[in-house]
Every structure is written in C-alpha cells, then in structure tokens.
Amino acid sequence: MMKRFLSIMLLFASLILLTSNSTYGLTVTNEVDSEGREFRAVWVSTVTSDMPYRPNETSFKNHMNGVFAAVEYYKYNAIIFQVRPHNNANYKSEINPKSVYFENINFDVFDPFEWVIEEAHKRGIEVHAWLNPYRVQDNQIIGSYPLENPASDSSNILSYDGKKILNPGLPNVREHIFATVEEILLNYDVDAIHFDDYFYINLGANGSISGTPNILSELDQATFIQYGAGFDTSSAASKANWRRKQVNLMVEGVHNVITNYNQSNGKNVQFGIAPTGIYKNGNGTVTYDTNGNPITTGSQTSGQEHYNSYLFSDSLEWIKNEWIDYILPQTYWSTNHSVASYYKVLSWWDKVVKYKNVNLYSGIGVYFSDDSTNTSSWTTDTQEFNNQMTYLRSLENVKGFSVFSYQHFRKGYVNSSDISAQQINNAKHHWNEYAILPEIKTMNPIIPDAVKFINHENGILTFDAVDNAKFYYIYRSTTDLTYNPSEIIGVVGGNQETFTYQTGDLSNSYVYGVRALSHTNHLGSHESDDLVEVLEGASIRNGDETTQQGLRFYAQVKDTNLVEEHGFYVVYGNATKYQLQQAIKNPVNNKIILNNKEVFKSTVNGLDENNMYSVVLINIPNIGYVDKITVFAYYKHNGYEIISSTKTTRSIAHVALNMARLNESNNASNAILNYVKNNYHIIQATPDGYSITGSIYELNRLNLKEEFISDWNQKFGSGLTNNMTVSEFHTHMKTGLSGADNQNYDISNANIYKFFNDSNYHDKWIWLVNLLDEIDTTTHTRRQAKAIKGDGRVFDSSTNQYLQTWNVIHISSSLYNFFNATHEVQNYTAINFLNSNPQSKTFYEKVAIHNQSIYTKNIDEHIIQLK
Numbered sequence: 111m112m113k114r115f116l117s118i119m120l121l122f123a124s125l126i127l128l129t130s131n132s133t134y135g136l137t138v139t140n141e142v143d144s145e146g147r148e149f150r151a152v153w154v155s156t157v158t159s160d161m162p163y164r165p166n167e168t169s170f171k172n173h174m175n176g177v178f179a180a181v182e183y184y185k186y187n188a189i190i191f192q193v194r195p196h197n198n199a200n201y202k203s204e205i206n207p208k209s210v211y212f213e214n215i216n217f218d219v220f221d222p223f224e225w226v227i228e229e230a231h232k233r234g235i236e237v238h239a240w241l242n243p244y245r246v247q248d249n250q251i252i253g254s255y256p257l258e259n260p261a262s263d264s265s266n267i268l269s270y271d272g273k274k275i276l277n278p279g280l281p282n283v284r285e286h287i288f289a290t291v292e293e294i295l296l297n298y299d300v301d302a303i304h305f306d307d308y309f310y311i312n313l314g315a316n317g318s319i320s321g322t323p324n325i326l327s328e329l330d331q332a333t334f335i336q337y338g339a340g341f342d343t344s345s346a347a348s349k350a351n352w353r354r355k356q357v358n359l360m361v362e363g364v365h366n367v368i369t370n371y372n373q374s375n376g377k378n379v380q381f382g383i384a385p386t387g388i389y390k391n392g393n394g395t396v397t398y399d400t401n402g403n404p405i406t407t408g409s410q411t412s413g414q415e416h417y418n419s420y421l422f423s424d425s426l427e428w429i430k431n432e433w434i435d436y437i438l439p440q441t442y443w444s445t446n447h448s449v450a451s452y453y454k455v456l457s458w459w460d461k462v463v464k465y466k467n468v469n470l471y472s473g474i475g476v477y478f479s480d481d482s483t484n485t486s487s488w489t490t491d492t493q494e495f496n497n498q499m500t501y502l503r504s505l506e507n508v509k510g511f512s513v514f515s516y517q518h519f520r521k522g523y524v525n526s527s528d529i530s531a532q533q534i535n536n537a538k539h540h541w542n543e544y545a546i547l548p549e550i551k552t553m554n555p556i557i558p559d560a561v562k563f564i565n566h567e568n569g570i571l572t573f574d575a576v577d578n579a580k581f582y583y584i585y586r587s588t589t590d591l592t593y594n595p596s597e598i599i600g601v602v603g604g605n606q607e608t609f610t611y612q613t614g615d616l617s618n619s620y621v622y623g624v625r626a627l628s629h630t631n632h633l634g635s636h637e638s639d640d641l642v643e644v645l646e647g648a649s650i651r652n653g654d655e656t657t658q659q660g661l662r663f664y665a666q667v668k669d670t671n672l673v674e675e676h677g678f679y680v681v682y683g684n685a686t687k688y689q690l691q692q693a694i695k696n697p698v699n700n701k702i703i704l705n706n707k708e709v710f711k712s713t714v715n716g717l718d719e720n721n722m723y724s725v726v727l728i729n730i731p732n733i734g735y736v737d738k739i740t741v742f743a744y745y746k747h748n749g750y751e752i753i754s755s756t757k758t759t760r761s762i763a764h765v766a767l768n769m770a771r772l773n774e775s776n777n778a779s780n781a782i783l784n785y786v787k788n789n790y791h792i793i794q795a796t797p798d799g800y801s802i803t804g805s806i807y808e809l810n811r812l813n814l815k816e817e818f819i820s821d822w823n824q825k826f827g828s829g830l831t832n833n834m835t836v837s838e839f840h841t842h843m844k845t846g847l848s849g850a851d852n853q854n855y856d857i858s859n860a861n862i863y864k865f866f867n868d869s870n871y872h873d874k875w876i877w878l879v880n881l882l883d884e885i886d887t888t889t890h891t892r893r894q895a896k897a898i899k900g901d902g903r904v905f906d907s908s909t910n911q912y913l914q915t916w917n918v919i920h921i922s923s924s925l926y927n928f929f930n931a932t933h934e935v936q937n938y939t940a941i942n943f944l945n946s947n948p949q950s951k952t953f954y955e956k957v958a959i960h961n962q963s964i965y966t967k968n969i970d971e972h973i974i975q976l977k
Contacts (some may be wrong), residue, residue, distance in 0.1 A: 146547035146595040147631075149471050149510025152181065152519045153186035153240065157195050157213045160516040164213050166752030167220045167866040174226055177516060178233055180523035184534075185541045187601070188236040190304050190384075190512060194290065196247035197261050197276065201298065205258045205289055207251035227299050234581040234601030236547065238302035238382065239294055243287045244275035245308050255630035260286050268329050270313045278310060278356040285362055288367045295371045295379060301580075301629075302380035303368060307356050307416065307440055309423045319346035325353075338619055344748060353422035365433035377401040378553055378629035380435040384512075385425045385475055386416045387441040387455050394458055402465025403430045409458035411450040413443075421432040429468050433767060435552045437468055438512055442475025444494055445501070460505040467551035472502050472511040476518045479529040488533075495533040499540040509548040543600040546583065547631040552781065558626035558634035562641065565750050566622045571611040576634065579626035583633075584611055586620040590686040593636050617772050618695065621688045623755075636755070641668050642676050642745040643756040645722075648765045650779040660728035660778075661762045665754070666745040675746040677714045678725045679753065682707035685740045687753055711744075733784055735763045736974045760970065767806060767965045786969075793973040794966065796954060798945050800932050804958030807835075808966045811954065814878075815929035817964060821871055826861060836926045836934035841921040851917045857894065858902025862925075866898050880925050884960075885953050888939040890920035928953075 154160050154177060162173050180190060192200065199206040201223040215222060223239075230237045246261050248628070260266035260276050260283050268277050276283040291303055310317075313328035324346040334352055335343050342348040361383070368381050392408025404426060409413070416423045428434050439459055443450045456472055458768060463470045476495060478488035487494045502508045513519050513534075522534025549555070559576040566572075571584065585597040602609055612623070626634040646665040667673050679690060683705035693704040702709035714723040727739065738761050741752040763786045766779040775783075787805050794802050794809040802809045808817075819830045822842070830842055846859040857863045865871055866879055876899070883895035897904050897915050904913045916938070923940035927933055931950070934940040943950050966972065 115369055118135050124220050145508065146543065146545055149188060149512070149548050150184075150186040150541065150545055151184060151190055151236075151238070151471070151510070151512035153190045153192070153512060153515045154207065155192045155195070155515050156200055157192070158501065158515055158517065160192075161211065164211060166214045166360055167222075171217065171225070174222075174229065178229060178235070180516075180520055181235060182233055183523055184519075184538065184952070185544050186544060187234065188238060188301070188512075189226075189230060189516075190238040190240045191223075191226060192240040193294070194239075195244070196245050196250040197250045197255075197259065198247075201294070203290075203293060205256055205293060207253055207259070209257055210250050213252055214963070219829040228604075231299070231603040234583075234603050236301040237394075238304040238380075239298065240306065241290070241294075241307050241363075242306055244278055244283075244310075245275060246274040248274075258286070258289070267444045267543055268311070270311065270315060270329065272717055273311050274307075275311050277330055277333055278353070278360065279330055279337055279338075280389075284356075284360050284363055288363050291364050291367050292317070292371065295368065295377075300379060302382050302435070302593060303364065304438075305361075305364075305429040307384060307385045307386045307421070307423075308362050309416070309421045310353055312420040314911045315420075317350075317418060317422070318811055319418070321409065325349050335611040345537075348414065350418065350422060354417070354424045354427075357423045358427055359430050362433050372553075378550065378556070380550060381433070382436040382471075383425070383428065383434055383437055384438040384440055385423055387439045387443065387473065388413045388415050388450060389439075389458075389462075390415050390417045394454060396458065398460035404459070404462045404464075404466075406462065409450075410454045413450040413795055417779055426462065427531060429463060429466050432467050432552055434468060435550050435688050436471055436509075437463065438471040438473055440473035440474055440475070440514070442478065442514065444475075446487045446489045452797065453501060456502060456508065457505065459882050460507045469509045469548050469551060470507050472498075472508055474498060474511050474513045476513050476530050476533050477515060479533050480518060480521075489529060491537055492529060492532040495537040496540070497623045499537050503540075510545075532781050543595045544583070544601060545867045546633065547581075547596065547627065549632055550630045553630045555632045556630045558628045559633050560635045561624040561626055563747055563752075564622060564624055565752065566613065566615065566618060566620075567750075569612060569614050571613050571622055571624075573624050575605075575607050576626050576809070578628050579634070580629045580631075581627040582609060583627065585623040585625070585636075586613070586615075588620060588688070590688045591623045591636070593625065594596065597623075621691065639743070640743070640752065640754040640756065641673050641747060642666065642743045643668070643754050644743045644758050646739060646756075646758055647768070648758060648760045650762065650765050650769060650782065652777065661730060661739065661760070661765060662724050662726045663741040663758060663760075664722055664724045667717060667723070667745070670717065670721060671744045672747055674749070675713060676723065677712050677744055679742045679744060680710045680712065680725065680727070681705065681710075681740040681742070683738055683740065684759055685742075685757075687755060687757065690742060690753060732789075735766075735782055735786055736761050736790060736969070738970055740945055763806075764968060764970045767969055771965050771967075778806065789977055791975045791977055792966070792969065793975065795972070798950075798954070800866045800951050800954060800957055802955050804961075806965055806969065807958070807961045809954070809961070810967075811931065811957075813967050814957075814961075814964065818875070818878075818929070821875070822865060825865060825868060825871065836923055839926045840919055840922040840936065843925070844917045844919070847917050849917075851890040851919060852914060854915050854917045855912045856902050857915045857918050860902075860918055863898055863902050872950055875962045876964060878925070878928070879921075881922060881953075881956055882928070882941060885949075885956065886924065886941055888920070888941070890916060890939060891924045891941055892920050894921040 162169055198209040200209045200212055202217040202221055203749050227237045255262035266277055266280055266283060268275050282627040294509055318324045318865055326346050334349050338352050341352045365381055372378055388409055389410050390408025392411030395406050396406040405439045441452055443452050443457045445452045459470055478484045518530040521528050521531035523814050558578045558580050561573050561576055564573045564815055579603050581603040583598050584600045585591050585593055586599050587597050591597060623636055625636050640667055645666055649662050667676055683703050693702050712725055717723050738759050740759040741758055745752055760783055766782040769775050769779045791803050792805055796810055797812050808814055822830050828842055843862040845861040866876055877900050879895050883892050886892040893904050894915055906913050919936055919938055920940055921938050923934050927940055927943040931943050931945060933944045
C-alpha cells in the first residue's frame, strides 16, 4: 500500500494529510440540470428573394455567410433551406433537374447545399431540407426532366390556370417523392426533411364538394376512378376523402423512408411539415380519446382550411399517427385578425398536440409587416411579433417558431427602416440567451457522453469530441457553473476530434464548461466530465500510522492511461471550484489562501485495484470536529492540471453520525460523537419555522417520518407512503385487530404494538410513544400508549377491569398528526400538532428531550454552538 504524509496546520493544532490507495466502495450518480429549450428558425427561400438569383460560388458563399451572421446574431438555431421548390433541385440530383437558380454553379465542382450544411453545423445551426412534394414549374429547370422523373410524362401532371403539380393520386408520383427524399438522405447530412403547405391545387372547382362545378369535374377524375377502390367515385365528398388519403399515403411513406434510413444508418433525421394555419374552422374545442388523440371540429376561425378547400391535407391524421416529428403550422395572422386571430389559431394547435409525441412550432408571418395592403396589427403595431413571442411561450406545448422569411428577418439585422425590421428588433429581447434545441419526442433518446479534457488558456478553450454528439454548448461563469442557459456563450459543431473555441478571455477570469447535444437533441451530463472524480462520502479511520482518528476522503481515476498525475486540494470550510481556481491563480506569499486559511495540495502516488486513492486528515483537534472541510481532486492530462468538477464537503462530526446511522461506527467515531454530544448545542430549523436546540439527534418531523416509514415497511413489507391519508395510516396501524372500536380491549395483535415492541425497533422508536404519552391531555392516546408499552392492555384498578383501547385509533391519529403537523381526529380525539395550536411548538421542542436514538441526517446543515 502506498501512502504519502504531509503535515499541515488547521485551526489551532497540527493536521496531517495521509494519502492512500485503500479501497472504499461507494456509488456515484450523476444528474442533469434542467435547461431552457426553443426551436428558433427562419425559412430561407430561393423563390422569394431570400437568395440572389443565379449566384456564382463566391456570391453564394458571401450571401450565406450573411445569413449565418444574422442567425447567430439573434441566437437562432435552425434554418429551413429550400432545396426543391418546383420538382427541381438546388443540389446535385440524378432524378430531379437542376434548378435555374443555380445555373451558374457547377455542382460537380462546388456543391452549395453540402457547403451550407457544413457551415451551419460548425455554428451549431440545424439545416432542414425544405421540399415541396408536388409543385412543378417547367421554366425553373435547367435542361429536361430525367426519365425517372414523373414530370417527363405529361400524363403524370395536373394543371390549371398556369399552375402544375405532380398528380398525388398516382403511385409512381409517390415513389418518386420517396426516391427524392432518400437521395437527399444518402448524400447530405441534413437534420430534417421539411415540407411546406402546397399539396393539391385548385383544379377548376376551387375544392368545392357541392354545387357546380365541384371536384368531380376536375382533371384527376380518371385517376380517382382508376385508384379509388373502396370510395364512391360519383361522390364529391368521397373524392375529397380519397384525395386526403393520397396525401396521407405520401406522408406516411416519407415517414417510412426516413425511419428505415435512420434505423439502417444510425441516423436521426427528422420529418416536419408546415401546413397552412387552419385545419378546419370550428368551435375551437379539443377533447381526446383514450389514446390521447385529439377530437375537434377545428379552430375558432373562418379562413381557408387545408383539410378541405383545394389542399385536401389531413394534418391531424399525421399528428395522431406520429408520422411527423414536428408540425409547424403557418400561423401567420396577427393577434387582432378578425378571421383567424393568432391567439385562437395557435391555442387550438397547442391543445391538438397535447398528448402526442409531435413537437409544435409556430410559423411567424413577419412578412405581412411590409405589405402595404395589410391593415392588421402586423403593420399598425410594431410590437406584434413581441406580443406573439410572449403568447407562444405561455402555451404548454409550443416548443418554438420559425420566421417567414429571411429577407424580412435580415432587415432587422441591417437596421432597415421597414416595419419588419422594427418587428424583429422589438422582439429581440426574447432571444438574449441561447436556446437548446427541443428534444425529438418521437425518437429513442440518445444521451451523449460527458465532454472531457476541457481546458482554457490564453483565451482559447479546447475540448475533445464525444460519440453521438451533434453540437456542443459552451458555458462560462464568474462563479461555479449552474449550466443555466444564461451561461451559454456559444455553440459549435462539426466532425473534428478536438474543438477549439476563441473566448477572448486572456486573463482566464471565468469557469468554463461544455455539454454535448445528441442527434435526438438530448444533452449529455456535465457532472462527470473529469478523468478523476471525488467520491461522495468519507469515513473515519482508526489510526495505524497514529493512534488518533483520521478523516478519509476518496477519489477514483476513470482512465489511468490518460492521467499523468493525481491528487487532492484540501480546503478549510466551504468552497467552490471557481473560488479554488481563483485562489490558485492569486497566491498570497506563495501560498494558496481560501477562507483565510491555507489550502493544501497533495499528490498521491499509486492506486488500488479499483483505481481509487484517498487522503486522510489526522490530528484534527476536538474543537475542529464540527468544522467543514472541502476536498477537490485534481489530475494532469497532456501537462495541464485540471480540477475535478466533483467535490465533497464534510465535517468529521457529520461522517461520524453517518457511520452511526449505518451501524458502521468504530472506536474513533464513537469518541467523536460523545465529544460533540457533550460539548455542543445543535440548533435545528424545523419545517414548521421553529428553531429547536438539541444535540446530535434528529428533530425534523419530516426526516423522522421518512425513517419511520422505511422501518415500518421493512418490517411488514407494507406500503406506508408519505402522502397517505389518516384513514389509510390507521388501517396499517390497526392491522391484526378485528371488531368494533368500542369492543376492543387488547391491542397486542395490532401492527403498531408489534412494531414498537420489536427488538429491532423498540429502542430506536419507543421514545415517540413516550412523547405522545407525556403530552396527551385527551386520555385515550395516553391510555393506548401505555398499552403499547405494556402487554397490549390497560387495567383500571379502581374498577378492577380492563379499559377499552378503541382499535388504536387515537394514538394512530396522534402519530399521523405528529409527522404531518396537522390535527386529524377521525371522529374521536387526538393530539393537535397544527402550527396554529400554541402548544404545538412546545410539543415539537420535547422531541429534543425524548429522541436519544435517531441521529440527525446532516449535522453540517445546522447551527452549532459550544455549550
């Protein structure tokens, strides 16, 4: 066994550090803190002046770098980038013709979409590939349609009034859409496939299913007859259902293509759709079936419906079946719109997704602000977007938003005088902090590993990549990190093995941390980002090197191949990692000073078989038994010293108490407890606002309740719980008795009697029966307490007979009242422990006199004074 000795001064006497590789078995758990999440996106279109027309490589990059700059400035985290607006391709495709917008770029030399994805991911920005499934425009392509493309055959096209779509009712059209999606997935590292709101178009009857003309007279009637098995081909209503089914088949098929791709390739590409904002016009009410599926007539609106009209798309069916990972309805209207108020539209969607694993985002119609013909609050109130942000965040199930479109979003960034710019910048305060992307609820969570080897020096932060990470959020603080979103200063991504981030912090004034985000948008832990961690807990050793006691702390090395040196920093009093780092950077007379005491560093040589090592503090004076000591582990990796994020803070009295509670006491720990008990007052704050002066024993009724329930359930295997009613509590107490309450004279068969007389629990808990016996003024609780302490009966010598014990209902109620600070009587009498009872404080103060068996859970939480 390898040990290291170091003599140091602590308090008024000599404290010796002993380091060791002794084994100590402990379990370490990690918790992930809560974090703020929001999807913040902007649509980037090639057909609405969001992009330059026919750019070359240089002008394209320059423009997109401007897009990224604006997105980063407002702390958005996604772009919805248009790649297939008209059955063409803004990317390299074998089955869709090249878009005219990219005529001047040779995709074999420079792939603009691949470059966009790489650059976006470097910045921690998702890229959703935006497609329209059906729309066709012949003058938007270079060359001709490949034979694999249905538009190469006019019989696959539906057209009216200069507009064309691929016929949604044809199986080969669906197969082409599936192939298009698959081609993108195989060739581009997209985060999502995104469809917009164009499905069926007006083919002459404007979607009408009654009167003349109606949809039976439209161009796809022959398709309906050919593929309409199971439908009434003479009914317009039936044809409307058939059309919705054709769109559903396409959506479900795309879902299957993406799911199969994800499962086969270990990917997590999302599928989202942005339909028009109104599903149906209705009363706005939503109820649910037993599976959580929404039942509704529609939103309280009177605008165009995408369920009917001419779009014939059943977005609720997509949500119910969870074919999509998110729905992004184009809720573009203003809050004061008379036909479709933003409030009424979005609140309906919020209710629709309530019980489904589909994320809901809101489409924001900022573009309306620059429409001179629009008279809504988009043009009359420059706080419209700000108000919509406030409202969408008030709704339970809205997880984010997307702005339409980039050209209007950019106006805010360049401080244009247009109203849209004012809308953007008046809402900017909502995005002062970074937001983490919402978790994808339809996918099995992937939790990435904690980020390791985080180092900051000369204004440069470096850290190693971890498996299953998409992005990395960088946190910093002038104190210990809480990993609140307000501490995020940047987000990065990419495929490199080691990341470098410029912080500008040349003086190293901050604490830094990094958390990884997986492709299902789940965060990794930040607690175990060290190769060495301090293990929670400590022990008191009987001396071997010395006959005096010693306080031992433990740490464990996770990867011995990567750790060049390891040891401890020992701090007198409470301390944070940041405080220790600052003390190390600012020594006083070449000493590390913290809490006005010297901090001691000890290097430990060697490890035990479990890669653990320890430090032992010996010669702690009696006066120091109740003083806290904080221990950090440190290690060196690649020459850099790294202080562990984990620490432990303990007093020797606290450790002695824990050992006693676990029946692991030794001579040294018992001596410590006796000294503290005889020389200190311990003032405990109770949950009822009292301060009770006692000793080393527990005075908190809630902690006593937790312990009582644990012991009771261990004995009987029954389910006492923290939140049961007094009646349920009494049922457990009286189990074993039968007959009416007023016919009971012997409680020796009751569980309450068996518990308090069990050899394992009697000495520990009988004080509580004594307490109730002492303070009762109602006769029956006292009488039943005496029965518990006796043979289960109470004999009255004046009448020469046994007295009724009422099925222990009085003492059960009083015991319940004690644990819960209440006054339940169950139609009888019981001791009143309500705070409003003037005697209640006195009752609880007597616990300090009676409890001499159950130790306080954490002495370090209490005020301690010398007697």
